[in-house]
Amino acid sequence: MKQEEILKNIQERAEATLNKSVISDSVIRGRVDYVCRCISNRAGVRLLMSCLLGKLDRPNVDPRKPYTEIGGEDSFSGRTYDERYLTKFINEHRLPVNPTTAFLTPTLRNIDYMLTTDRELVGRPRDLYKKTLELLEDVALGHISADVMFVETVRVLLLLRDEKLARMNSLLEALGRTEGSLPLSSEAIVTLIGQHLSCKNASRLPVLIVAAAYESAGVQLSESMLPLNSHNAADLQTGSLGDVEICLVDDDSVVTAYEMKMKRVTQNDIEVAVTKIARAPNKIQNYLFVTTDVIDPIVANYASTFYEKTDGTEIAILDCIGFLRHFLHLFHRIRADYLNAYQALILNEPDSAVSQTLKEAFLALRQVAESGE
Known part of the structure; x- marks a missing residue:
């Protein structure tokens, strides 16, 4: 399927550049790193991945409109991309994010407006949602392409996964x-x-x-x-x-x-x-x-x-x-x-x-x- 091919391509590029960021803009790179590494709330990174996949699958959509209730030809169902494609991808590569969709969390449920940076999503930590909306706007305004941001997102998640496994193995070895x-x-x-x-x-x-x-x-x-x-x-x-x-x-x-x-x-x-x-x-x-x-x-x-x-x-x-x-x-x-x-x-x-x-x-x-x- 097209969506699975997109995800496979993103994963392969992330693996190939594992030790070096693909984003030259330090501000955008910092935002991606923060959203990916925000351990207290993993909804932000799943929201970001869903919107980026939607944008890559259908280039005409606005990544800030992942709700069909918004209306218009440039809106889409972020939850569909999340549940239908991302869940399998996340499980297959053991990415450190929540096992279920971000769109059923209280903060992201029942939204019928565009996710612009002048909106304040009620959730904690506050910076997580602020930076996630800024990243969606960066893609929407052409400051960075969706595929580059997606590669960086998966790259950081792979690093986070490997860091986590290394710590666990070290603790288990000490226990052994x-x-x-x-x-x-x-x-x-x-x-x-x-x-x-x-x-x-x-x-x-x-x-x-x-x-x-x-x-x-x-x-x-x-x-x-x-x-x-x-x-x-x-x-x-x-x-x-x-x-x-x-x-x-x-x-x-x-x-x-x-x-x-x-x-x-x-x-x-x-x-x-x-x-x-x-x-x-x-x-x-x-x-x-x-x-x-x-x-x-x-x-x-x-x-x-x-x-x-x-x-x-x-x-x-x-x-x-x-x-x-x-x-x-x-x-x-x-x-x-x-x-x-x-x-x-x-x-x-x-x-x-x-x-x-x-x-x-x-x-x-x-x-x-x-x-x-």
Whole structure:
């Protein structure tokens, strides 16, 4: 297809010029570098790539008009280019951007006007959207061609990918040098994961803390875990009962559901859970909240009142670190398996759920803990 040929050509040119920028204008080059390396928000670079691909595919369009709602022959669907062509390209080359379209993010959704530099898109960081709009204007006004900017964008993303892999390999190699030493104690693992949980943007970690327990002890428990839903997927969208769903071996009926909270569990949370239990296609035996916050005794007592009302489903609130500590001591002999399962889950999560910084933080913390430094 034409679009795939365009992308292949861009990728080959980016690879060929990997160590040298193809943009001579230092201002434009700086903007591209900023947008590509803005780790806190990856929507900008996907927006930029979508608009550049649209411009290369249809030279008559205005790259600042990636919404058909704008109207006119020079507008186009940026989301179509993003989802239909860029997703495959990004996955194939493991480019460090979000796995899903930029056009469904709150900032870029439902726009019906041209993306000119006098517009202010409401999103953070503010400079990301400002510089992205400036780059689209640079192409629209002929300050730089779309293909050169696209090559530079992919070039920087390839560099970013390789830098990321190099850091991860270095951390894994350092961790490998501690193999063969005495395994961490259960309490040391609790401390290690507690430190990781205290890092910024750690909301996905409680899910993985519980999931690792079933990854490592599922055989002993005769239970298995259903595949985890994506970090941002709502239960109503997925039809799931909780963040982690447990079944008996050789049976896909959920018997235990875990719901994670990085805040206090409320009575309203309990009532929502009761509604989900009532709608479940089969009998739920346990509905467990796991929180990193304080457990309110009144709410915990309220949860316990639903056992008879639900005809035998227990609803309870567990402390996240308390759950981890009890599990590791109960299954002390497989504590190393648990830690490896947690690490594998961390590293396999998309960066949008567990950031690269958070992954590197865990490897560094584990290396320090195991080396005894």
